[in-house]
């Protein structure tokens with residue numbers, strides 16, 4: 001990350017920004033700024049924040065380059081992929097076509113497909129007003145995770161220490177965050193997930209990223 005002078009993460013405890021915070025701690029220790037966005041109090045709707053992310057969500061990453069240019073990046077999947085490109089220790093090597101394909105596949109599975117199933121469960125079980133909730137749709141998403149996603153992830157984790165083989169990558173930040181989220185709905189709780197999560201939780205960077213998890217207001 002040679003031409004980057006400063007990184008600021010806009011964050012809320014336990015949320016999707018914790019995926020990014022975890023990878024930043026892996027890469028840079030404490031060498032980045034964190035700004036708490038008070039989501040429950042509507043801090044994501046201020047004009048300043050909306051100018052950074054019109055979709056009013058965290059994570060948002062402000063990157064200042066050595067020449068003074070400021071770039072704002074949104075979307076946790078894009079941010080994780082981009083950060084891992086800057087510090088290739090955390091990506092699958094681009095020279096290994098097969099490993100790279102698997103890594104990108106797992107990132108997309110986590111950042112779009114599984115993420116949206118979890119979000120749909122949250123929307124239809126907790127967030128929407130009761131009249132707008134659709135129990136059948138929530139159950140459909142639960143079943144997809146239980147019968148399709150969880151077995152796919154479990155099969156990978158039975159074979160290897162990390163989600164993409166024997167190396168920790170940004171794909172672990174995405175996948176373990178989702179498994180943790182799924183656990184809150186009683187999903188992805190088998191032994192293979194428990195031992196994977198205990199390996200991830202033993203990492204100092206994970207502990208730093210989730211130290212504020214108790215401050216999450218659901």
Ligand SMILES: N[C@@H](CCC(=O)N[C@@H](CS)C(=O)NCC(=O)O)C(=O)O
Nearest residue numbers: 015016044056057058059075076077
């Ligand atoms: N697809 C986006 C979703 C971001 C998102 O929805 N973040 C939630 C927290 S997990 C948020 O900030 N919600 C506040 C809001 O939408 O008003 C990503 O992965 O970055």
